[in-house]
Amino acid sequence: MSGPRFGVWALEEGCFGSPHHPEDPHDARWERVRDQVLLAEELGYDSTLIAQLFISPFGEDYDQGEAWSLAAALAALTSRIELIAAVKPYSYPPGVLAKMALQIEEISGGRFAVNLVNGWFATEARRLGLTFGDRDERYAYGREWITIVRELLTGGPSTFQGRWFRTDGYRPRPVSRWRDRPKIYSGGESEPARALAADACDAWFINGQPLERVAALIEDVRARPRIGPPVEFGMAAFVIARDTDAEAADALAYAWEISKRDRLEQEWISGQVAPDVQMFKTFEEFPHIGTNGGTAAGLVGSYDTVARRVEEFHDAGIDLFMLQFQPFEAEMSRFAEHVLCRVKGRVRA
Known part of the structure; x- marks a missing residue:
């Protein structure tokens, strides 16, 4: 197994x-x-x-960036980093989305990826006038959608007739000059989300939670029937790393103290979640700082402690750690200086 990869959540939400x-x-x-x-x-x-x-999860008066225009702009400015743009299938028809993805693939020189998210934000969909069914319907819709998108990302043609979509021989051009197609990630931990990841996606993002739970989720998806290369796995995590475990514990306590000021935002978001979303049921089980599980992954401690926990998750199957911090830029730099060198040094050894 190669060493772990590390990513950061882009700050289009303003903070994490x-x-x-x-x-x-x-x-x-x-x-x-x-x-x-x-x-x-x-x-x-x-x-x-x-x-x-399209609406900030902190509340409708907060600014919120738009993922795909940001991805295109970043593709033109960066030279090495992978750019993953999330998409909710009901936001764009599959043919339009595939064409957009291939254009960003071209701009980036083969560094673009799509993250399929079937959605939890019921209020957002309603404000936008978009379809938002129950969980099973959202995943059935998403399965048709990604079936067409996958075909089109390789150049097509796509001729498809389903419940929601019909295509008639569309062939987007140009296609990727660097690989067969851009990579497809997906998220969500419900039964239909796991089935979709195993059937149709290249990599699956897991929300931050204890190692034993993450390992069980990985084994579940690995055991499912699949055509093609094995699924890769990523995990979201909020990191607090310091010189000592005690200093990290103090920093976590400070973060919890600050979070007491977030009562109005937390009340707002709790009223916007579709009741059948598995992710938020997991969040109730593991209180945390950050989004998508955050500190529930346990990447809180001394530099050595955090490096060791990263290695434990990697041994369980996590390939990509998608990280959050606060204050973001300063802590992102701290992690790179003190933890990346430890993990990568051990991998080299």
Whole structure:
């Protein structure tokens, strides 16, 4: 097994901890996202994930970046880092999305990837006037959608007749000059999400949670029937790394203290979630700082402790760690200086 890869969540949401943090207030401006991703590339990070949200999860009065226009702009400015743009299938017809993805693949020189997210934000869909069925319907819709997108990302043609979509021989051009097609990630931990990851995607993102739970999820998806190369696995995590475990524990306690100011934002978001979303049921089980499981993954401690936990998750099957921090840029730099060198040094040894 090769060594782990490390990515960062792009700051199109403005922050990934508390929007009230005194050193990291909410800031979703393009200039910040641009500078953050360029710094991540310079520091040696391998990937960045741009979440697709049309309304800020902190509340409708907060600024929120748009994932696909940001991805295209970043593709032109970066040279090495992988750019993963999330997409909810009901946001774009599959033929339009595949054409957009291939254009960003061209701009980036073969560094673009799609992250399929079937959605939890019921209020957002309603505000936009988009289809948003129950969980089983969302995944059935997403399965038709990604079937067409996969075919088109390789150049097509796509001729498909289903419940929601019909295509008639569309062949997008140009196709990728670097590989067969852009990579497809997916998220979600429900039964239909796992089945979709095993059937139709190249890699599956797991929300941050304890090692034993993550290992069980990996084994479940690995055991499912599949045509093609094995599924790769990624995990979201919020990192707090310091010189000692005690200092990290103090920093985590401080983060929890700041989070008390987020009551209105937390009340707002809790009212927007579709009731059948597995992700938020997991979050109730494992309270955390950050999004998508955050500190529940346990990457909190001394530099050696965090490096060791990364290696344990990697041994369980995690290939890509998609990381959050607060204050983001300073802690992202700290992780690169003190943890990346430890993990990569041990892999080389």
